[in-house]
Amino acid sequence: MIEFLNRSYVRVALxxxxxxxLQTTFLSSAPLAGIVVQLMLCLAVAAGVSGGSERGAxxxxxxxxxxxxxxxxxxxxxxxxxxxxxxxAGYFNSLSINHPWWLRSxxxxxxxxxxxxxxxxxxxxxxxxxxxTTRVFKVAVVVGLANAAVGLAAVPLMRWTLAIKRQERxxxxxxxxx
Amino acid sequence: MPRYSVSRRRALALLTLTSILLITLxxxxxxxxxxxxxxxxxxxxxxxDSTRVITRPIENAWRGITGYDELxxxxxxxxxxxxxxxxxxxxxxxxxxxxxELLALNGIDNxxxxxxxxxxxxxxxxxxxxxxxxxxxxxxxxxxxxxPVVNAAGLVGKVTEVFADRAIVMxxxxxxYAVPVQVINLPEEETTTTMSTSTxxxxxTSTxxxxxTxxxxxxxxxxxxxxxxxxxGSTSPAPTTAAPSTSIASVLTxxxxxxxxxxxxxxxxxxxxxxxxxxxxxGRGADRAPIVEFIDQSSRFGEIRVGAVIxxxxxxxSLAPRGIVVGxxxxxVERSGTSGAVLEVRLSARxxxxxxxxxxxxxxxxxx
Numbered sequence: 001m002i003e004f005l006n007r008s009y010v011r012v013a014l015x016x017x018x019x020x021x022l023q024t025t026f027l028s029s030a031p032l033a034g035i036v037v038q039l040m041l042c043l044a045v046a047a048g049v050s051g052g053s054e055r056g057a058x059x060x061x062x063x064x065x066x067x068x069x070x071x072x073x074x075x076x077x078x079x080x081x082x083x084x085x086x087x088x089a090g091y092f093n094s095l096s097i098n099h100p101w102w103l104r105s106x107x108x109x110x111x112x113x114x115x116x117x118x119x120x121x122x123x124x125x126x127x128x129x130x131x132x133t134t135r136v137f138k139v140a141v142v143v144g145l146a147n148a149a150v151g152l153a154a155v156p157l158m159r160w161t162l163a164i165k166r167q168e169r170x171x172x173x174x175x176x177x178x
Numbered sequence: 179m180p181r182y183s184v185s186r187r188r189a190l191a192l193l194t195l196t197s198i199l200l201i202t203l204x205x206x207x208x209x210x211x212x213x214x215x216x217x218x219x220x221x222x223x224x225x226x227d228s229t230r231v232i233t234r235p236i237e238n239a240w241r242g243i244t245g246y247d248e249l250x251x252x253x254x255x256x257x258x259x260x261x262x263x264x265x266x267x268x269x270x271x272x273x274x275x276x277x278x279e280l281l282a283l284n285g286i287d288n289x290x291x292x293x294x295x296x297x298x299x300x301x302x303x304x305x306x307x308x309x310x311x312x313x314x315x316x317x318x319x320x321x322x323x324x325x326p327v328v329n330a331a332g333l334v335g336k337v338t339e340v341f342a343d344r345a346i347v348m349x350x351x352x353x354x355y356a357v358p359v360q361v362i363n364l365p366e367e368e369t370t371t372t373m374s375t376s377t378x379x380x381x382x383t384s385t386x387x388x389x390x391t392x393x394x395x396x397x398x399x400x401x402x403x404x405x406x407x408x409x410x411g412s413t414s415p416a417p418t419t420a421a422p423s424t425s426i427a428s429v430l431t432x433x434x435x436x437x438x439x440x441x442x443x444x445x446x447x448x449x450x451x452x453x454x455x456x457x458x459x460x461g462r463g464a465d466r467a468p469i470v471e472f473i474d475q476s477s478r479f480g481e482i483r484v485g486a487v488i489x490x491x492x493x494x495x496s497l498a499p500r501g502i503v504v505g506x507x508x509x510x511v512e513r514s515g516t517s518g519a520v521l522e523v524r525l526s527a528r529x530x531x532x533x534x535x536x537x538x539x540x541x542x543x544x545x546x
Contacts (some may be wrong), residue, residue, distance in 0.1 A: 010387070020226075028302040070219070075204040080198070131307040131463070133465065143306070172526060
């Protein structure tokens with residue numbers, strides 16, 4: 001049983017469900033400056049920062065798919081966007097060998113900000129009207145800043161979730177060997 | 179600059195293609211996708227409920243910290259509004275009663291005939307773009323997708339997803355929301371100037387004239403089972419009535435059939451009734467007021483004025499019955515050519531602070 005729970009995909013599912021619970025209850029009802037903080041996105045980005053672009057993309061896709069199942073938007077849209085978020089965060093993180101806490105925070109915040117612009121663009125592309133307004137700027141900035149702060153805790157959490165060992169964590173990102 | 183191996187590229191391409199496939203399937207209305215959503219909803223509901231119970235104290239504390247000043251101001255404002263509306267409410271009750279009687283006489287459905295279920299708002303939309311709320315009633319209580327949702331103030335939205343004991347409601351501000359509506363224009367106002375010996379006073383007078391006469395009536399059997407109700411003692415110069423059927427003429431006179439000796443006869447000049455036009459209400463997101471467009475403006479309708487009332491238009495295919503109050507026009511944007519004006523609407527219902535809502539168990543005639 002413990003061995004089963006220690007598998008990274010089981011942990012991703014459990015952490016994802018708990019985060020989704022928080023996202024759809026507390027975070028939705030207590031917005032910050034009128035904007036809902038996107039914890040699921042933060043976890044997707046944190047997965048990219050802690051596990052690299054490939055694991056970030058897969059984890060982001062899984063978290064986005066879970067989020068999609070409770071939203072009324074087309075299934076797969078958030079999965080696509082969060083997968084991209086995880087990939088981007090992993091890519092940005094791989095540009096540097098050293099990863100101090102402030103750099104991780106900037107990467108999480110910056111990736112979240114970019115993705116909050118991409119999300120409404122893709123939504124419009126698949127036929128969801130009305131998302132691409134000037135409000136996107138406010139949403140992106142607030143979500144970016146909030147995720148930069150939450151990312152400080154989310155990165156270690158996703159490191160545990162993805163079962164990333166210390167040795168692997170301290171090694172250079174896998175992208176540079178590719 | 180990192181480079182990506184072929185296997186990684188394949189993995190990423192696979193994820194992208196899976197997403198595109200899922201989006202395509204969902205947009206086409208796939209039963210499997212709907213089933214997966216329902217199953218996940220059932221599995222996730224207990225987790226969501228427990229999280230809600232655990233986080234409610236924190237949420238209340240957060241709201242207390244961030245919204246206290248606003249709440250105090252709102253309370254004062256509402257107190258003033260209640261004082262102002264008390265008198266108007268009593269007058270409106272009498273008017274509503276008259277309107278319901280008229281609708282019943284003509285065999286037209288009205289809102290009072292439609293069953294409804296009260297539901298509590300238990301959650302708000304987790305997305306920053308889609309405008310939705312979650313309510314605590316579902317298919318077990320008779321809810322179906324498409325049913326209109328209202329509160330005491332007016333239209334709130336429509337049910338878009340139904341689970342066993344909860345449902346998702348798309349708010350009227352959502353960009354995907356659209357409903358046929360009627361615009362009831364305000365009566366024309368004319369400015370009269372009254373000269374007096376010392377001062378000049380300018381006042382605004384409404385030209386709507388509605389005369390109501392209360393008269394005792396005698397009853398006798400009429401043709402085809404209808405009841406002839408001659409009016410005696412009416413101050414109206416033409417005391418003829420047609421009941422229970424009504425005729426649309428220049429002057430519409432209606433007297434409901436009755437067994438009591440004293441009745442109310444309402445005489446309304448049809449030319450003085452507010453003109454109505456139909457259009458489509460469309461949400462535009464959280465930060466922008468919904469609009470009414472595609473208005474087929476007739477000459478009788480005249481110029482649309484700010485403050486005109488918007489109600490749902492109903493119809494055999496409309497998801498909302500006729501007569502739900504939507505809001506008032508706050509801005510008229512004229513467009514050139516045949517595209518007609520666009521009206522910005524302030525909704526009567528405050529969608530940012532919903533607590534209890536009513537789901538009308540209404541389905542359009544076309545889908546019954």
